[in-house]
Amino acid sequence: MAKGVAKQRKSRRCLWCIVAIVILGGIAGGIFYVVKKKILDKNSSSTSSLEDKYSDALKIAMQFFDVQKCLVCLLMVAGKLVDDKIPWRGNSGLKDGSEAKLDLSMGMYDAGDNIKFGFPMAFTATVLSWAILEYGEHMEHINQREPAENSLAWITDFLLNAHPSQNVLYIQVGDPKEDHKCWEKPEKMTTKRPLKLVNSSKPGSDVAAETAAALASASLVFKKTDSTYSSTLLKHAKQLFTFADKYKGSYTKSHPEVATYYNSTGYGDELLWAASWLYHATGDTTYLRYVTEENADKYAKVDGPTWFSWDNKLAGAQPGGGMEGGECKRGSPVRTESCLVWMLGVLVQWLREVRKVSIVSASRRGEMGLYRNIFMVLLSRLSFFGDKGAKGNSGIDDYKKSADELMCALLPDSPSATASRTKSGLIWITKWDSLQHPVGSAFLAVLYSDYMRASDNEILSCGDDSFEPSDLRKFAQSQ
Numbered sequence: 001m002a003k004g005v006a007k008q009r010k011s012r013r014c015l016w017c018i019v020a021i022v023i024l025g026g027i028a029g030g031i032f033y034v035v036k037k038k039i040l041d042k043n044s045s046s047t048s049s050l051e052d053k054y055s056d057a058l059k060i061a062m063q064f065f066d067v068q069k070c071l072v073c074l075l076m077v078a079g080k081l082v083d084d085k086i087p088w089r090g091n092s093g094l095k096d097g098s099e100a101k102l103d104l105s106m107g108m109y110d111a112g113d114n115i116k117f118g119f120p121m122a123f124t125a126t127v128l129s130w131a132i133l134e135y136g137e138h139m140e141h142i143n144q145r146e147p148a149e150n151s152l153a154w155i156t157d158f159l160l161n162a163h164p165s166q167n168v169l170y171i172q173v174g175d176p177k178e179d180h181k182c183w184e185k186p187e188k189m190t191t192k193r194p195l196k197l198v199n200s201s202k203p204g205s206d207v208a209a210e211t212a213a214a215l216a217s218a219s220l221v222f223k224k225t226d227s228t229y230s231s232t233l234l235k236h237a238k239q240l241f242t243f244a245d246k247y248k249g250s251y252t253k254s255h256p257e258v259a260t261y262y263n264s265t266g267y268g269d270e271l272l273w274a275a276s277w278l279y280h281a282t283g284d285t286t287y288l289r290y291v292t293e294e295n296a297d298k299y300a301k302v303d304g305p306t307w308f309s310w311d312n313k314l315a316g317a318q319p320g321g322g323m324e325g326g327e328c329k330r331g332s333p334v335r336t337e338s339c340l341v342w343m344l345g346v347l348v349q350w351l352r353e354v355r356k357v358s359i360v361s362a363s364r365r366g367e368m369g370l371y372r373n374i375f376m377v378l379l380s381r382l383s384f385f386g387d388k389g390a391k392g393n394s395g396i397d398d399y400k401k402s403a404d405e406l407m408c409a410l411l412p413d414s415p416s417a418t419a420s421r422t423k424s425g426l427i428w429i430t431k432w433d434s435l436q437h438p439v440g441s442a443f444l445a446v447l448y449s450d451y452m453r454a455s456d457n458e459i460l461s462c463g464d465d466s467f468e469p470s471d472l473r474k475f476a477q478s479q
């Protein structure tokens, strides 16, 4: 069923593409010319070449997602199938899911291995959605919004198909133990592709809620361009959240063998994260109350910000640790979450250095608005922009306070600055994927500085000191 949806969506989107390309081409060309000319006139040509450099970097960063895709990305462009983006990548995993009569051929491989891990894949989709929602207009400016949306849909199509009924979610394709014995191209793999699922007797609130968050946030991304797809995403998101909340348990308890790869240390944060996104996607205050009243004390550690990261999931063996190269060729040079880190890194730097504009536009305030920190920041959005549903909700203010505290911890000159940084000031938390924390923190700092600016809330108090959005941006740059 979901495959049909995906197909329909693609062909519809393509029809839309052709019409839109013609119309937008004309408009965008004109606007681009004017904007570019203005920039040139104003800031000399260096800004424009800097803009070009960042466009290239973002484009390349975005292509790393394509490398992780399990199928050649067959995009319909003007009625023709094209894929010249990653010429050395071919079809693979075409029969993934067939054991359960499902099509799980989409999605992204984890890293150099050929496993599809649902948990980190869903996390990647959620944060990619967030980046598109907040900064999509700027991505569009250099034609990178569509590639970003395509990569997002590549994951959400997989997640939709992996959720065939209310209380069943397939969370893994492939056997990591077998797979990790040999680095091989996915196009050539011969290992079995067993499936893992969570259901009411083997629950996985963390993975189900993370998937709900991914689908709810993506439903906002596609709301305007493809309302049918958007509604389908939202329907699955709601069902998955109900499933996650009703049958509580950690997926790594239901499947202990998975703990070596992406261990989950608890599911409370994912439930809050999912409910936060569902509130943004639906405006239904039931979700807001879930976060601020019913479960805030139970799950939200509002009195101590922790790090924006997916490191809990990375704890234990990293794919790659202890593997011998031998005769086998590595399938892919990158891991999917690293794509996200690179993409966000370039995005943050580009927005700071070149675009220099306040990014969260007023028109989107009402429409859209963590993991640990991120849901604080996501929820603080409601406080900044005086969301109607959130009015008089003291829980929201607590989240905003926690988000403030987090920012104070990041700022190096604040009295509560974290000591978790190198001598030169780079945020440093763990040796594994050590850049995820600086880049994640930079992303949140830029986002927060934009929330502050766009809401005329320009002072951040840290103890007796006060800081401005520009201080947060300076921190982001320093990372």
Ligand SMILES: *[C@@H]1O[C@H](CO)[C@@H](O)[C@H](O)[C@H]1NC(C)=O
Binding pocket: 197, 198, 199, 200, 201, 202
């Ligand atoms: C849940 O899935 C397991 C297989 O992982 C299966 O043995 C069990 O019967 C399923 N439970 C329900 C309620 O369907």
Ligand SMILES: *[C@@H]1O[C@H](CO)[C@@H](O)[C@H](O)[C@H]1NC(C)=O
Binding pocket: 252, 259, 260, 263, 264, 265, 266, 315, 316
């Ligand atoms: C996974 O996380 C749980 C809960 O924090 C912990 O008890 C367990 O030791 C971890 N397992 C691995 C393999 O890291």
